[in-house]
Amino acid sequence: MVVIAGERSGVGKTTVTLALLSFLCRQGKLVQSFKVGPDYIDPMFHQYVTGRFCRNLDPVLTSIDYLKQCFSFHTQQVDYALVEGVMGLFDGASGDFFSSTAHVALLLDLPVLLVIDCSRLSGSVAAIAHGYRSLDLRLQIAGVVLNRVGSDRHLQLLQDALAPLNLPIVGVLRRQDNITIPDRHLGLVPTGEINQFDRVIDRLATIGETCFDWDKLLPLLKPQYSPVSPISLIPPKVRIAIARDQAFNFYYQDNLDILTQLGAELVFWSPLSECVPDNVQGLYFGGGFPEVFAAELAENHPGLESVKRAILAKMPTYAECGGLMYLCQQIVDFDEKSHNMVGVIPATAIMGKHLTLGYRHATALQATPLVTPGLVVWGHEFHRSSLSVEPKEPLFQARGYEVLSPSIAEGWKSPFLHASYIHTHFGGNLDLPKRFINGCTQFMSN
Template structure:
């Protein structure tokens, strides 16, 4: 079993409550965490606290069946399970609650722990809880967590108001400033940039032990590891119209492609399932830092995830040897997959928020310019041409989340893009140059194993064509 942490809206403290619960649970055993939606940063914090990769549950980027398989496969390997929701409980991808916390709670049959910001209310809390509890009778509520409670008297008023609702108070967190997680233009600052991370985890553990009714919570989150929730399942099974015959390594002719994965403070946005899938398909992942390292030797392909290259542009520019190696290798034809921050790194330069220009790898004839406008939302991407990752006319769902724009757009774009609302106008986006597939759209490969499989096949072909040159 597991519980799902929900809020009546964004900003009520879901992440702080989740991290405090996770940190405290570590004293009793292993904990598997999950995050609803496409977010990268919150799962980084989960992973730092639990020591296990957090898994994203997003039916738009994957599918409902994949969400169920992912949850059950990973949940059964830990003593406790916890899911952090997204936005408000019923806020989904469009006008319905699809991909919302409520949707995932129904899909996985999980009890909801509703987090409430009590800082500006007392008796009105009862009306709020009553409304959320009765809005969808299919949902199960475990209880509420009262966050930002001001005083003992404030707590008494809240308790008195909620008593007739007959929904237990399972946690109380007081207003306090000693636990703060810094943020910036795309949300929380990633864990790799927080030298005080262990101190933060220790404080969260203390907060968690003192703030929750563990006698009622532990049974809700504890599972029986001696029994599998499902028979073993294979995550990342290919789409039905793209059959592959496991073991996947056989489809790669028994060879082991080596993929250089850019991973450091500038490039940290990776779905754990994507990296796992590459390895299950037979790849060896070689992690390296475009901030400080030369290009790793003997790799067949490159993978640049998203992140914050704009925050480390000076360091990326200073690594001239690394940039030159990336440029010459991609020009020579090495298959490369780059998302968002990776796209920015492959551009000619990045212009930061202060208007300063920093040289990048110089593959794409465009400049990534930072601005105030946030581009955010799910995207349906239809491939307009072949690339090492997908064939023309393939359609996938992805997600955009960035504050940069490109000064020049490709003459032959990679994708035709539509928003989640089917009535929104179509645009074009993405680059395919040499053998580089670069786009602002983040993809969760999930149950579309044909995408990384195509990529690995292209990587092996490159290796055969130019042996010993990488």
């Protein structure tokens, strides 16, 4: 088991990770992947390659104990395990060490492979590698991956510079090996929107096969089993409709698993083309890209009406970020075109250039299907939209990761609706899904 880390963002961690995963899966191996931090999109790529749900490792959104339990449980019965880091190796929640890739590597006692962008350096690669290995001697830097190497002569200079460090070079990717995955305002474009993505995966698998020293890599990737008790499931007692399609696909798989473990049957449906499924007692709208598919969402009049009817009938509803936008009266997209949405929230979601990003320490001010007044939750925001109207009775009083950061009033609520820009991870507080399921059960009995 190993962590793929970068010396900074943009050095090619995801390309390296996908190349390794693709090659191993081409060999018919069972590989479990993980992603450090609150990211939704990179795990989609992992899942596409491995056929297994990628798991997020985030001690801010959950806890150190939950992180360790999650990792131990999901590395059972697999051939190999791999963790993709976030940002640079030592970049944490607010520039500190906590929740950084290095922090997670230490918590799990895993070696690190450091990916270095060599496109604009030669001899200086040794200073970078030495600095990262020396900054925290508790970390085991097991080797380096040299990315964007320009020529054989360039590679020789890099090898000569690194030789005195006795630090293994476990991979070399040439500049022509670079694979560009399209991106947009919130990062990479999800796999479901990329044409002929299987060809990209096939190319990545070839890179994985030819560009890495597998004699050095395979021993690092083998999981060390720690027996974990199986999860006991409660028989389903409620049915919850989960909006999942190209517009809504930001979900932590752990959230869905926890709902199932607590007694929910999950019913997946598409707001792009369908109506709320029959015989459900709760609605869950995750984040995603409703602004990209606003025209299609607006054209599905029966779907919009079915959601509105369900919420007005007091069906417990949880909507985060993109889900919040969908429940507004309108979405104004990047082209300043307005599209009618569900309309249960008296505001318009307007796309803009400003990115709101970061962890949130949120105190509930009102009761909703998930929270009670005074409950404190950790969450994460990641969006480029804002609402035209502020809520009169906000759901949360929220601040950033830093204790002294300014606080904001945020979120729309009713006793049956929880709508917020803040994404939550149920592994951080099981009271959230338990309360949601209890509300769905009460709705069913009414």
